[in-house]
Amino acid sequence: MSTPKNAANTAREAIPDAANPLGLDGIEFIEYTTSKPQALGQVLEMMGFRPVARHRSREVLLYRQGSINVIVNAHVPALPDGAAPTDNPVIAAIALRVRDAAAAYGRALERGAWAVPPRVEVMELNIPAIHGVGKSRLYFVDRYDKFSIYDVDFVPIPTVDQRPPAVAGLHFFGVVQYIGNDRSEDWAEFYRELFGFAELPAEQRFGILPKGRILSSPGPASSRFYIQLIEPEASVLDVEDDEGLQRIGLGAADVLKTVAELAKRGVEFVESRGVHTEDRGALTKTWLGSVSFELVHDRRG
Incomplete structure (x- = not known):
């Protein structure tokens, strides 16, 4: 089959990328x-x-x-x-x-x-x-x-800036998903087969809460995001009914600077022996019984 002269600008057939089947x-x-x-x-x-x-x-x-x-x-x-x-x-x-x-x-x-x-x-x-x-x-x-x-x-909304700037360049990084006992492989397969997500190596971790499996979305590096799958502690009985999306991860080029800016706004962060703010990440307190945000070091913003 011959190649047209302007093939780079011609897209008569939408052939999906095998590594990114849904685009x-x-x-x-x-x-x-x-x-x-x-x-x-x-x-x-x-x-x-x-x-x-x-x-x-x-x-x-x-x-x-x-x-x-x-x-x-x-x-x-x-x-x-x-x-x-x-x-x-x-x-x-x-x-x-x-x-x-x-x-x-x-x-x-x-x-x-x-x-x-x-x-x-x-x-x-x-x-x-x-x-x-x-x-x-x-x-x-x-x-x-x-x-x-x-x-x-x-x-x-009248008089409101439709593009308000992000605090210290915050941007989407990913989401944390709580899953039932022994369900990691099921959910990893779900995201892999439907969307083309890839599991990161065990040694590749982000932030200060590295538990569980981390899946990376396909697509351009600038818009890539992550899903972290977290099972309950081994001592916890079956909690499959409690599966759900737990919190949003926000990328920050400078975590400590971002924490300082948010603190001025009244945001409080978890500071304990096991979880505390550092240059890799931070975790806000929980509001309204269920809302928290995780900051993760990410220079893309």
Whole structure:
């Protein structure tokens, strides 16, 4: 077969990368559900986020700092099974950036993913999603460059900077996922087979909480993120029902500087014999019974 002269600029066939079967390009947003959105909003603002837009028809707010988008969903029902949000905030969804959302969704279903039935109202985008850990969802988003999903579903809050700067260059680093006993291999296979994640060697660790398995997403290095799978202590009985997304990891080029900046805002960090702030990372205290953030040294920001 001959090669056209301008082959570099011609893409008539969307042939997926074998190492990145769904075309992942990082995280677009992370969504919390809660029945106390104002309380969670106060925590997010203390962490440097600002509310920038409201959903057109639901009780949903978009918070942002730098390239990080966090959605606070207090709409009833907020979860795929029709359940209402609880007082303790829950990480209910991760939106994954992909080249083509419909194609990525179709390939995920072909590889064994379970579809989340859409509940789209008038004038809303249909964002395809599959089931993740627990009751969480994994969305596929391909509108994140010049025209984004927020341009359709959200209304900007007047007089608010739509691109508030990040505190000390904070950016998405990854998420921590709690899993049941002896479930590490099951979940590693889930992310490997569906998305092309690769497990990092045991000696390659980040931050100050290196327990469990760490999986690296495929895609460009600039948008790569990590999922840390953590099983319960050996002495704990089966806790499969407690599987879920536990906390967000934020990358910081200078952890100690970032901790100092956040401390000025009132953020407190865990300081104990086993867990304490250092140049590799830091862990915030837990708010509202379930919300904490982990800082990890990462120069990409």
